[in-house]
Every structure is written in structure tokens, then in C-alpha cells.
Amino acid sequence: MNRDTLRPTLSTDLALLAMRLMLATVFVFHGSQKLFGLFGGYGIEGTAGWMDSIGIPFPTVSTVLVGATEFMGGLALLTGFGQRLIAAPLAFAMLVGALTAHSGFDATQGGMEYPLTLAVVVAGLGLLGPGRFALGTGGSSAA
Secondary structure, three states: OOOHHHHOHHHHHHHHHHHHHHHHHHHHHHHHHHHHOOOOOOOOHHHHHHHHHHHOOOOHHHHHHHHHHHHHHHHHHHHOOOOOHHHHHHHHHHHHHHHHOOOOOOHOOOOOHHHHHHHHHHHHHHHHHHOOOOOOOOOOOOO
């Protein structure tokens, strides 16, 4: 393989944009639920109470940290700005959620399928970069 075959194309950048926008929507949505009680969420107090009930240490701090990671991470994915920096904390938050708040694999049975998928996809986007359709990247992408 030569370097030209690794060069990003318009379709690659559009695919990265589509993935970023969908993940941004998911993370802003869930972060807003935890932090602000929007979209049927329970806010900091309610989410911290639930985290406490399943044995997560420092539930209020944990709620604020994961809520802020999801909300700010969603904004980073939306714009592409800081995407590579936020990918690891987002993936970590989803892995912790998968292992602590879910049992089994099947999402319809309360399993970890969904947060695990989010963790893997956001980690992949962190490795690939945001593509050309992002703020502050100078047009950089994988390659």
C-alpha cells in the first residue's frame, strides 16, 4: 500500500462527519439528562441517587464528571474540535457504565451492548480524527 491509498477522500470525511454528528447527539442528550434534568432525565441529584443505589463511589462527583464528559464530549464531537482529546474520557465513561450499570450483553435485557458500542465507536473516532469537516483541525484526518 502506498501513501495515496491511505489519503482521506470526500466520502471518508462525510462518513466521519455522520458518525460524529450521531454520537454528538447521543452524548449531549445523555449529558443533559444527568446535568440538567432535560429530556426526561433526573438531573444531578436524581442521577447521583441512582448511582449511590448501585454502589458507585462519590455519586454526586461521579454524576457531575460523567455528565460533563458526555455533554462537553458531545460538543467536541459536534464541532470536531478537541475530538481526539475527549475520545479517551468518553470511551472510559462508557466502559465504566457498561461494567457497572449493565449485566449481560443484550440491551433489551439491560445489557452492556449499547454503552460498549459507544465506547468502541468513540475510541475509533479518536484514532481516526474528525476529518476535514471540523473546526480547528486544519483539515487533518487519519493518514
